[in-house]
Amino acid sequence: MFLRDLITLTSSSFLTYRMRSFLTGLGIAIGIAAVILLTSIGEGLHQFMLSEFSQFGTNIISVQPGKTQTQGGNVGIFGSVRPLTLEDADALRRLPYVEHIVPSLVGNAEVKFQGRTRRTMVLGEGRDFGHAFTMKVQSGSFWVDADNEQARALAVIGAKIEQELFAGTNPLGQYLRIGGQRYRVVGVMESKGQILGMDMDDTVFIPAARAMELFNRPGLMEVNVSYRADVDANTVIRILTERLKERHGREDFTIISQEQALEVLSSVLNILTFAVGALGGISLLVGAVGILTIMTMAVTERTAEIGLLRALGARKNQVLTLFLGEAMLLSAMGGVLGLLIGIGIAQGLHWLFPALPVHTPWPFAVLAELTAVSIGLMAGVVPAMRAARLDPVEALHAE
Structure with a gap:
């Protein structure tokens, strides 16, 4: 056949x-x-x-208070978790391979400008936020004040906040009230849209020290560390761990690299x-x-x-x-x-x-x-x- x-x-x-x-x-x-x-x-x-997940940037390591793994048993007062502070962030800033340090916390507050009111997400960030993450300022700039204790009342607003509160008005140099406190607008972010369900355009950024005061928090929610691209993440994690253990006396924190999270x-x-x-x-x-x-x-x-x-x-x-x-x-x-x-x-x-x-x-x-x-x-x-x-x-x- x-x-x-x-x-x-x-x-x-x-x-x-x-x-x-x-x-x-x-x-x-x-x-x-x-x-x-x-x-x-x-x-x-x-x-x-x-x-x-990758839109926030690359080569990022997050340090969070509290240990994700526990040994079990009641350790009493020795089991209390020491919060992450702005001093911890400054200590990490001086370590090798570290490029930028961004202390961070988040909350919700009412924002007012000339009779217009909007309730929105408020992010307390460090001055290096714009450098560490892939988010750019369209006009103006982030604050450059390095003194955390005397952080000035400055704010950078998202694109939607500019449209809703400052329609037809240049927001730079204007004053708005956030949670009853007066802040001067020094920058407007580029439109970013939603990232992981968060509308980054409907957001106000203020210094982390001011946010701790505004939300009455004793410590930071996390510290984001941007490191050199040519350095292995595990090397940076080891250095961060050693420094924080020196300051806290024990490992009462969790370090997660962006690579691990993505994997x-x-x-x-x-x-x-x-x-x-x-x-x-x-x-x-x-x-x-x-x-x-x-x-x-x-x-x-x-x-x-x-x-x-x-x-x-x-x-x-x-x-x-x-x-x-x-x-x-x-x-x-x-x-x-x-x-x-x-x-x-x-x-x-x-x-x-x-x-x-x-x-x-x-x-x-x-x-x-x-x-x-x-x-x-x-x-x-x-x-x-x-x-x-x-x-x-x-x-x-x-x-």
Whole structure:
């Protein structure tokens, strides 16, 4: 049997039983479409979260009060946590490899200007905030006062605050009240949009020392450390740990690098993407059952044809190849149809809902198509072997 004859016999089966072949391929197509759609949404969410997390900048290490791991047991007064202070931040500023130190805390306050009032998020930050993070000042600048104890009442406002409170007025040099206290506006941030659910345009930045007073907090929420790009994060973490242990007497703080946080986030999102893909893959099992059923019926219906082929000299392995090729071609065509449907629906959802992150991972698409072909191969093995084992004389009698 020549290759041309093999292709002709395989395609003739599809043409003869067009509706049956279409419905069988549709079962595979639905499974592939489900896999592609779910993994596209999962991968889109993955990339969206990583890009959002990375918008704050790179080479950042966060120092937070309190130890995330405890030994258990009641340690009494020795278990009290010493807060992170501005003095701690200044001590870290003088360490090797450290470029910028940003003491930080966050709160919510009412902001007023000439009769206009808005309740918004207030971030208490250090003077190096604009250098450490990928956030730029559109006009004006951040404060440069290095004296934390005598931090002046200065504020940098977000783009939305400028629009809502200072419409038609240059905010630089103007005074606004934050939580009842008077601040002078020295800068306006570039529009940044939302990052991890926080609207950075609807935000006011003030010195960390002022924020501690405004919110009546004894310490900082965290200290962000920006370090040199050519230095390993673990080296910087070791130096930070040693200095803070000298000041606190013990390790009552937690240090998390941006690299570690991104690795954890990426692994969690990878598991999520794989999980939703696996859920869609269940539909492929239904398609496999459909192919197995159709191929079993095809062997029964084409018994005489098989007998004639065997009588004309076709070998067992050629009959086996014929039915296996038919099953694989059927599943491959269904897989291609499923890819088109899945990608089409995913892009359609993104077009209808632009905020929905959608990204089709092509490795998943290729894997899904290979899986479809493999399913066709496995589902067609038993019927194909049955066809190859038929006795030519008995098969011809079936006519």
